[in-house]
Amino acid sequence: MKMTCSECGIEYPVSSVAYCCPCGGLMQIVQELGGLDADRLKRIFDDRLSERGTLHASGVWRYKELIHPQLSSEQAITRYEGNTGLYEAESVRAFAGVDRLWLKAQSENPSGSFKDNGMVVAVSQGLSLGYKRFACSSTGNTSASLAMYAAWSGSEAYVFVPEQGVAAGKIGQTLAYGARMIRFAGTYDDGIAFLQRHAGELSLYLCNSVNPWRIEGQKSIGFEIAHRLGWKLPDWVVLPGGALSNVAALGKGLRELLAIGLIDKLPRIAVVQAEGSSPFHRMMAAGSDMLTPEANPRTRASALRIGDPPSWKKAMVVLQETSGVTVSVTDEEIFAAKRVVDRSGIGCEPASAASVAGLRKLREEGTIDRLCTAVCILTGHMLKDQESLDMYPHEPDGASGQSRPSKGAEGLYPDAIRAMFGAQG
Incomplete structure (x- = not known):
């Protein structure tokens, strides 16, 4: 397994903290697949479907041989992510x-989002390198995922979130997990650019998808x-x-x-x-x-x-x-x-x-x-x-599952209930 630039091909040690090559290309992990036997892997992956409470019960780490074979099981964290319907x-x-x-x-x-599949590996790798402070720029889901795994691992999360256009529920979720939130006037892209420039000097492990x-x-x-x-x-x-x-x-x-x-x-x-x-x-x-x-x-x-x-x-x-x-x-x-x-x-x-x-x-x-x-x-x-x-487009009363009786202190009358079920008075 090695880390290379996706454009110029220059190689970096797997333990490197590198996101973007000087040529402008993003880093990528190249897996060594030559010695892997498909039938053997199928048996291993099938057997792990029955595991409970182990690392391999995770829908990510179930495929550890194809995800991060060099990371020790003791260094990998999990919330049993994956396993989605x-x-x-x-x-x-x-x-x-x-x-x-x-x-x-x-x-x-x-x-609550697909971000967990990737975030669990990024945070595990950062922890294995000794990091305790993690960061991201986010429109919401990334920040919530990072905040959750940082809290789970006893680490700190710093999330950069645009002041406009981010769902309140995602902000609330991120804060509830204990992340430090930095709101800024700009876009997600501005936050990424800032972190790529300054994460190193701030001792932050960047967990956006450039990782x-x-x-x-x-x-x-x-x-x-x-x-x-x-x-x-x-x-x-x-x-x-x-x-x-x-x-x-x-x-x-x-x-x-x-x-x-x-x-x-x-x-x-x-x-x-x-x-x-x-x-x-x-x-x-x-x-x-x-x-x-x-x-x-x-x-x-x-x-x-x-x-x-x-x-x-x-x-x-x-x-x-x-x-x-x-x-x-x-x-x-x-x-x-x-x-x-x-x-x-x-x-x-x-x-x-x-x-x-x-x-x-x-x-x-x-x-x-x-x-x-x-x-x-x-x-x-x-x-x-x-x-x-x-x-949601406006619908006639009842089409959205709501009844609206026109009067009554309790708001529920037999005629309204009958109308909901198509019953006669």
Whole structure:
């Protein structure tokens, strides 16, 4: 295992604290896969499914041989992250318009988002290097995840959060875990730039997705999907694209599974961005190989409000390798999809619903065939962004499950109750 620059290939010791190479490329971890036997790994991973209360009961560390084999089990922390559901919901499948659809509910992670899969590895690595102070820039989910693992490990978390456009629930969650929050006038991208410049001198271990160990942990989302489906992946995997680390991680992990022989083909990957925050989609649609950042990204799906995604070059490579595509969706399309996911009994935050909205749009455009199979990754919990509930379209009384009697001290009358159930007086 080694650490290299993803662009120029220069090699660094695995124990290095390096995020960005002088050439501008992001660091990456290169796993040694040559001596790994696919059948043996399948048996190991299957056996670990029955473990409880051990490190390998984690849906990340279950695949430790492919995540961080050099880290001792004593140095790895866990909240038993991963192990999230893979669901089939007929109403969502019908809405998306494909033959078969699974929803990977990363909202079931301990802090409520997919960030836990990567954060547990980044914090474990930082602890193994002697760090006790961790930092991130965040639109909410990253800060909550980091704050949770810092508290769990007895460390300190310093989170940089924009003053505008971050869901209050995510801020409250971060503070409840005991993180020190620094609010600033600017964007997520400004916070990343500051931390990349100053984390070293402040003795902070940076845990944003520019940290290559975050990517190693997030690979486990793809591992869990493949494992759950018997190492036979669907035609498409569709996921939201904000900072694009999830795309980079998914592609890297699937590429490694293919090299080992755990899977026999790569699925196609579709990246969905919000229309007001879609620099990556605009670049790919134009056939360009240079991203033009958006100085003022806009969307009500706050987790997607990122104008200069740091992992865009890695994501571009993933789409090239998988014959992948991008699509942008409006906030209205996102909230229409969210309604369907919520009513299915699963639920998600708006950014998560972008994956379902994007699948539906790609199906309508003819990019994805009706007979295809797909997995949509739902990245965050429906209570992460409660303000977004105000965005639901207005419905007639009763359609949203509410009865509104016009009078009465108690507010409940037999006629109103009968109306709710369609009963006669």
